[in-house]
Amino acid sequence: MVITHTHPDHVGSLGDVIFYSYYILKHKPTIFFPQKELIEKFLTSIGVSTEMYNLNSNNVEAINDMKLGDFSIDFMPVSHVDTIPAYGxxxxxxxxxxxxxxxxNGISNTIVDKLKNGHICRIYQDTCxxxxxxxxxxSLRKLCDTIPHEFRNKVYCMHLDKNITAEDIKHNGFNVVDIYK
Known part of the structure; x- marks a missing residue:
């Protein structure tokens, strides 16, 4: 499980997932989050002990998984709120x-440059x-100011609020992440 920050809408059921994995599936899930002390303190405060999960708190990690194969995660700080660290x-x-x-609330120039030069094929961006x-x-306006028209088809908007529609997003050349239920 990759954790970007500790707001309840992102980690509210994390303890339940760990309990289910540990007790029912007899599996220790791996959590990826670059702030070891913060996530351990959070999990301990909701009754999850460290022996129930594996924690990877490296900023950059290369993994070989039996099901997923080779993959890597490279965390980078993002601006979200002042009260907790957040990462993309x-x-x-x-x-x-x-x-x-x-x-x-923004996309770094580094990410935009990687999109422009083909080092990143897609962006999944929190948009409101x-x-x-x-x-x-x-905001959609700031996203439009950040991403040139010719690259907008590679941006997928997510975490939408009630003040934006899929039509607004598509009209500006972006995609909307499909929700599967």
Whole structure:
């Protein structure tokens, strides 16, 4: 499990998933999060002991998984809120490289440059309709200001709010992440 930050909408059921994996599936899940002390303290505070999971807190990690094969995760700090650290990450998987923003109110020039020069094939970006100073999420207007038209078809908007529609996003040349239920 890759954790980008500790807001409840991102880790609220993490303890349940670990308990289920450990007690029912008899499996210790691996958690990827670059702030070891923070995630251990969080999990301990909800009753999850360290022997129930494996923790990888490296900023960059290359993994060989029996099911997924070779992949790597490269965490990078993102701007979201002042109260907790937040991260996006670049993942290399099956020869494909993508960026996942987590919750972020911007996209770094480094990521945009990697998209432009072909080092990243897709961006998954937290996007909202509200546009105000200090917003914890990236507004569609700011996304339009950040990504040139010719690269927008490689950007997938996610974590949408009620102030934005799929039509708004598509009209500006971006994609909307499909939700599977």
């Amino acid at each position: 990450f670049i993942m290399k998987l099956n020869g494909s490289v993508f960026y996942y923003s987590g919750d972020a 309709g509200l546009d105000y100073e200090g917003n914890a999420h990236l």
